Amino acid sequence: MLIRGSRGVSVTAEGALLLEVCARAFDEIGAVATLIGQDNKTKILRVRAGPFFAMEVIASRIAGFLKQNPGIQLHLNNIDIDSIAQDTEDAQIKYCLHPPAGMYNIELLKEKLVPVCSPLLLANVANPEDLLVDPGIPRLHYRDVKDWKRWISHHGFDDLTANSNLFFDDQHTLLAAARSGQGIGFSHRPLVKNDVERGSLCIVSERYFEPEESYKFICSQENIATNQALQLFRDWLVNEVSTIC
Known part of the structure; x- marks a missing residue:
């Protein structure tokens, strides 16, 4: 692969080919390593919400939040009214009267x-x-x-x-x-x-009433205390809802 001459060591044709292949391989390894590093830094938030709240409140405004927080991915799922999948979801927005006992919750929207x-x-x-x-x-x-x-x-x-x-x-x-x-x-x-x-x-009429139920942001106490991405999403959501009430 190498030839020693009067002026030093040079690379043979085969060596030059190997050098080119190795250079490309190391470039690809570096690119993959960069992607892995980015993936490790990306925080995925899994939030459940009913179709109405998801479409009318979140989906129509979420681009601003994601632009401000490029390291966060939001996975927005439909809600099963009678299910609270605490092991798979970071939080849920639920229309209810009373949140589950022991869970962190804040009222997002009280409708008129x-x-x-x-x-x-x-x-x-x-x-x-x-x-x-x-x-x-x-x-x-x-x-x-x-x-x-x-x-x-x-x-x-x-x-x-x-x-x-x-x-x-x-x-x-x-x-x-x-x-x-x-x-x-x-x-x-x-x-x-x-x-x-x-x-x-x-x-039909501007007369309104306020139902007892309201939209609530619900998650575990541990999650809201330790998950910075979830805190950012909660604060953003509270602010967005305040502009449409």
């Missing part, structure tokens, strides 16, 4: 619910609030009839018998039904602002 529907239902209506007691207009329910009963009782409307056969486990699906003219449902006023501006939803 107003009735909304498709503009199609208001086309020939002089007073939109008349629809609220029209037995021919379906009421869209989130899980159960409590929201409707509370709103009607709070504002002194007569609770006439109404079509109450449509129930949804997620507000995102409920709003999709409302947009398509299937009935009247409730939503947090600021979160349907874009729908109203686009003309896909109308506010």
Whole structure:
């Protein structure tokens, strides 16, 4: 591989070829080592949230958080309402009355619910609030009839018998039904602002009520105390929600 001459040692043709191959190999090893180092520095956050909160609050704003924190990867998953997978998830955003005992939690969003529907239902209506007691207009329910009963009782409307056969486990699906003219449902006023501006939803009444349940950020006490990436995400989320309430 080497030739000793009068002027010193030089590389043979075979040696030059080997040197080139070795140089490329070491370059590739260095590149892989760099990638491994980057992967080790990347912090993956696994957060569960229902489709409505995930799409309307997190997904539409998360680019700013990730840009500010390039070392964090966010894995956003759908939520199983009756499951708390503490061993696989760093945190969850859950719509509930009481968080699980012993868990760290903060209230993110206390909703002010107003009735909304498709503009199609208001086309020939002089007073939109008349629809609220029209037995021919379906009421869209989130899980159960409590929201409707509370709103009607709070504002002194007569609770006439109404079509109450449509129930949804997620507000995102409920709003999709409302947009398509299937009935009247409730939503947090600021979160349907874009729908109203686009003309896909109308506010039937500005009268609102606050349900007992709220969106809560929930995780283990140990995780929030030791996981800096989770702390950053929590603080960012609290700040973002405060701008839309």
